[in-house]
Amino acid sequence: MPDEKVLLQCYNRGCGEKYDPEKNKEDSCRHHPGLPVFHDAYKGWGCCNKKCTDFTEFLNIQGCTLSKxxxxxxxxxEKQVLKEDLLEEVVEIKPIIATTLVRPPFDTPLITVKPNIASSLQQQMNSTQPKQEIQIADDDGEIAIGTTCKNGGCGINYQGIETNSTICTYHPGCPIFHEGLKYWSCCQKKTTDFNSFLSQVGCETGAHVWKKDVDEKTVHCRWDFHQxxxxxVVSxxxxxxxxxxxVVRLSPVRLQAKLIFPQHSNSFLLDVxxxxxxxVDASQITMYGTKVEIKMKKAEPGSWSKLGTPVETQRPQKTPMDQITPAVEAVNLDDL
Structure with missing residues (x-):
């Protein structure tokens, strides 16, 4: 059995083939005599002007010279040798020490911030004429025509005593807005479209509720914040x-916002x-038709882990803040 020929590895740049030394001619090897050049995301060879940005394409660039x-x-x-004086030079890097701002006392007086009224809300205020406001109930206890059923998702308006005989289809749960999804806690039919959420048919039936408890004086408003x-920014x-x-009042360490709803003699309070x-001087308040935006300037840079702690008020029973004003994902109602 004849001996197999031993093939040698060619080390010319850009070639990389194995060859038979007995068949090695002057034009057998196509390679690059120059060095590879990598600059500003471009890859090429110093011996020719062929450049590209893809590394695989760079490897496939054919050599520009023929030889054995x-x-x-x-x-x-040759690697560049640093001078001895540079090697001996010591660069000292000192950490930047952030100054901690002294926190003012909690009893620092609150300052009433003058709000900016959005143009849309200003036009609405200017165009509003004195009118008879729809009451939930008349003085004699009768329900006013046009009163909307208070059950969530119903939307039926009171048109007379015959309306009481109609069936109320409603959601007994509460609306939930989380990570872009909108749904009711009672049936959890999730959607991303707000109009689709509003049009969801209730999952239970019962009697209409035309008025709330007359003793209820607190409005439940949704709110959230981002930074x-x-x-x-609190919305x-x-x-x-x-x-x-x-009115919205601020101190360096406290936010107190009180919204008045004269139609039902109720109010909403957020005190944190x-x-x-x-x-406080660099903070701004803007009032829109569907929300109040409180933009507070941080006195020092940094991320807050939460908005703050609710301030306890004098109530017969203490109620957690998340039950009074549940913070949920913001829903932009300006476009509705």
Whole structure:
């Protein structure tokens, strides 16, 4: 059995083939005599002007020179040797120490912040003429025509005593907005479209409820907050509140917002001891037709883990803040 020929590995750059030394001719090897060049995401060879950004395409660039194959590895380019004085130089890097702002006391006086009235709300206020407001119930206890059923998802308006004989189809649960999904806690038919959520048919039937408990004086408004590196923005979602009577007060460590709903003689209160410190003078309040936006300037940069701690008020029974004003994902009602 004849001996197999031993093939040698060619080390010319860009070739990489194995060759028979007895058949090695002057034009057997196509390679690059120059060095590879990598600069500004471009890859190419110093011996020719072919450049590309893809590494695989770079490897497939054909050599620009023909010669014999060579099994001798080319010399590596000399590495730049640092001077001794540079090696001995010591660079000292000191950490940046952030200054901690002294937190003002909680009893720092609150300052009433003058709100900016959005143009849409201002036009609505200017165009509103004195009118007879629809009451939930007349003085004699009768239900006013046009009163909407208070069961969630019903939407039927009272048109007379015959309306009581109709069936109320409603959602006994509460609306939930989480990670872009909108649904009722009682049936959990989830959707991402707000109009589809509003049109969901109730999952239970019963009698209409035309008025709430006459002793209820607190409005339940949705609110949430988000933050940037320089500001904390609180949004309270509400309609039919009175901009002239509603007030937002701030101190460096406290937020107190009270919205007045004159139509039902009710109010909403958000009173929080803030997690961080804010610059009251640089903070802004904007009132829209569907929400109140409180943009507080952080007194020092940093991220807040939460908005703050609810301030306890004098109540017969203490109620957790998350039950009074549940913070849920923001829903933009401006476009509705």
């Amino acid at each position: 194959h060579s099994n001798i590895k080319p010399a590596e380019p 940037t590196g320089s500001h904390v 309270i979602y509400a309609k039919n509140y009175c901009p002239k009577e509603s 001891e803030l997690k961080g410190v804010v610059d």
